Amino acid sequence: GNSVTQMEGPVTLSEEAFLTINCTYTATGYPSLFWYVQYPGEGLQLLLKATKADDKGSNKGFEATYRKETTSFHLEKGSVQVSDSAVYFCALSFGNEKLTFGTGTRLTIIP
């Protein structure tokens, strides 16, 4: 079946550091890929998405590129802020069907 594997957390960085959260997937075919974020006390919300190979999703300074060769969708940000502290979930789906999530990575940014 389909699955998503994320970098184990928690991850702690200093403000303005470079961020990478790894995500790889296993699926038959070419799914759409997503990053969802959950800020403290809030519900998950969509951060960015990519629907085909080599697409780059971007939002709020975060980027992720759909790499078919490595079945990966790593999340990156060049300079993190304290406000980026949250739990990040990688996910996939086929067509407009249900989401398959990774286990989430908790990110803490220290001033």
Add this chain to the structure above:
Amino acid sequence: SAVISQKPSRDICQRGTSLTIQCQVDSQVTMMFWYRQQPGQSLTLIATANQGSEATYESGFVIDKFPISRPNLTFSTLTVSNMSPEDSSIYLCSVPSGRARAYNEQFFGPGTRLTVL
């Protein structure tokens, strides 16, 4: 974006009892989803709740254990019945973002953290 609230935010329950979780959305939506996140695990879809019809359950989940109500377009409940410690999880509801047919773009509620003793 949709604003979703859930009640209760957390609860501690005794085994054998049942808990009903409420999900309220600030706009009318046709589809609502219920997920479970067990400790250290990913989110797993329990069922899809459409207003005016029976909920559709995913493999491994049954109506007797997780009955769902969907009385109108802004509200749903999920009941966790005859609870055991294995039911200790975070339960979340979600709705599609609103873009036509984009069911994989969803807004989630803040979750209900359930602990069963």
